[in-house]
Amino acid sequence: MPKLIKNGTIIGDNWLPADDTLEQPASNQIHTLSQWQALPEKSGSAVQLEPGDGVEPLLEHLTDIAVVAVNFPGFMDGRGFSYARELRERGYRGEIRATGHFIRDQLTYLSRVGCDAFQFADETLLEPALASLQDFSEYYQAAIDQPQPLFRRRA
C-alpha cells in the first residue's frame, strides 16, 4: 500500500493516483478535474487540482468532496498554496493533500495553508520529512492552522 503523511504521521493510503488516460476511474481513485466534473455523484469523491485550475469549480461541492489533491508538477509553482487556503477559507473540511514535486522544506507553508496530507513521489522521503513539520513554532500572520495573527495574540 502506498504511504503518505497524514496529520503528522505516516499511514497507508487507499486512494489510487489520478490518471488522465482513464475513461472510467475507479471509485477509490483521485479524479482529474475534468473526470471529476463528469461525475454524476460527487459525494465522497477525490479530485486533483493542477496549477491553473483554480478552486472555483469545486466551490459548489465542498461538503461532498472527501479529498482534494493539490498537485505540484514543480515545487516553484506556488499557485497550490492559494488553492489550499481558499478551499479552507470557503469552509472545506475534507483532506487536502499535497502531491507531486513539492519539497519537505515547504511543509511548514503547506500545512499552514491547510494541507493535512503529504504524498511524495519518493516514499523514502516521508520519514525524514516529518522533522520539517516542526521547523517553526510561532508565526506572524494568520493562516489556516492559526487563524489569529500574532498582533491579536500579543498581550
Add this chain to the structure above:
Amino acid sequence: MYVYDKVDQKIIDERVAQYRDQTARYLAGELSEEQFLPLRLQNGLYIQRLAPMLRIAVPYGLLNTRQVRKLAWLSREYDKGYVHISTRQNVQMNWPQLPEVPDILAELAAVEMHAVQTSGNCIRNTTTDQFAGVAPDELTDPRPYCELIRQWSTFHPEFAFLPRKFKIAVCGSESDRAAIYAHDIGLELVRNDKGEIGLKVLAGGGLGRTPVIGSVICDWLAPRHMLTYLEAILRVYNQHGRRDNKYKARIKILVRAMGVDAFRAAVEKEWAAIKDGPSTLTENALAHAASFFTDPPYETLDGAAANRELADLCSEDAIFSNWVERNTREHRVDGYRSVTVSLKATGFPPGDITAEQLEQLADLADEFSFGEIRTTHQQNLVLADVRSADLHSLWQRLQPLGLATANIGYLTDMICCPGGDYCALANAKSIPVAEAIQARFDDMDYVYDLGPIDVNISGCMNACGHHHIGHIGILGVDKKGQEFYQVCLGGSQAKDASIGKILGPSFKQEDMPDVMEKILDTFVSLRAEEESFLDTYRRVGIDPFKERVYAEAD
C-alpha cells in the same frame, strides 16, 4: 526603532536552525542544486561570479549602532572587510563562504537581524523614505506601516513561491523619496475628504525589462484594512501572474494584460471574502507598531539662533558650507538637521563602506545622532537627528574617514549596481563607468553648477541601479559579447515619475565620460537660468541631446 520581543527572536532563531539544516543537507548531497536554490535565495544567498553574495535585510533602512558594529565585525571575520549598500536599502557581503552562512545568520540573529526574503520569488524587504519621522514635509510616519508589513510578509505561507519577486514601498510625505511608483505595490499615506489618514494603493509599477509606472487601484483605504487588501492583491497575482516566462512574470505585466479596472475588480472580489477577517488591524496593533517610532529625547533648542550660528560658520568656511548645503537637510524639530553621509567618494565603488568606516560611523552616530544609522536606496547612509550646533564637529570627524564628500543629489552621487565586477547576471561592468564619470567631473564647482542630477547605472536589464528613473540612466548591454552602454534621459523617481527615453545606439565603455560631457554641455547651453537638468530636458525634449552626442561621434 522596532525591538524584537521573545516571539520575533524565536522565529528568527528557528529560521537559522532551519537554514543550518538545509545547508547541511545540501552539502551532504541530500538536497539538489535545484531544490537548494530557492531556499538559499530566500535567505539572501546568491552564487555570484566570483563567490557567493549574501544580502542582509535592513528593514526599511533602519540600523542601530550595535547592528552596524556587528556588520563591521562580520565583514572582517567572514569577508574582505567591507560591505555594500544596495538600492533596496539592504547590506551585501560579497565574499562569504557558503558553509559559513548559517554561522553568519546566527551572529545576525543575535542583534535582531537576518537575511530573510532578501531574494527569491517572494515578498522582499519593504522600503521607505530615509527621512521618515524627521522630514518636515511628512504627513505621518510610514515606519509603523512598514513594520506591520514586515511582520505580515515574513514567512507568509501563501506567498513564498510567487511568479516573481515582489517589492513594496511606503511613503508618508509630500515628496516621494521611496519611488513608490516604481514598485509592485506602492503605498502612499494620504488624507481623505474627512481629513482621516489612509492609504492610496498603487499596483503594477516596476523597472526591469518593461518599465511601468504603477496605477492607482484604490484612492483611500482605511489603515485597518491594509493587510487584507495586500493579501487580496497578492492572491490575484499568485494565481494569475504568468509563470511561463520570467520576463513577463512581474505583477506589472498582469495588471497591463488584465487592464487596471479588471485587475481592481479581481482584487475587490478576493478582498470581499477576507475583508474584516482576523487579519484586519486592530487599534492596538496600529498603536503597538507606532509605539516603536517615537521621538528620541530631543533637546528644546532655539531654531533661529541655531540657523544663525550655522550660517556664520558656513560663511567662514566654504568647504564646510558646501557640505552643509548638499549633505544636510531640514529637520522637523528646531535646531536639528539630518545628515547624509556620502558613500560616493571618487575612486571607491559607489555604496561600498569598509569595516573601519562602519565602526567609526557607529561611534559618531552614538555621539551625535541617538545611536541610529539609516541606509538609503541611493546607497548612502543617514544620521537623521544631528543638532545643527554639532554639524561642524561631525563634519571634521567625517573628513579623515573619507565620508565627507559633499555631493548628495549631484552628478557624482550616482546610483550604481554591483554590475559585472560581482554580479553573475551582468551584461557589463557598472562600477568602472561610475568611477570614470566621477573622475572626469572632479571639478566640484562645475558639478554644483549643474544642479541636482540623478545618474543611475545598471549592469543589465534587471535594473538594480534603477536606470530608467535616473535623470540620466545608463544600462550595460551585451553587443556580440562586448560590453556596451545604452543611455536614457528624462527618467524621474519623484511623484512626477517618468521612465527615461533611450537616446540612441549604445556606446563603448571608454567613450562614456565623453558622452556624459556632451549631454551635460547640451544641457548647459540650453538651460534657462537655474533650470534643473530634468526641467530643461522636459522643455526641449531629447532631440538636441541626440544631435549633439551622435553628430560628433560619427
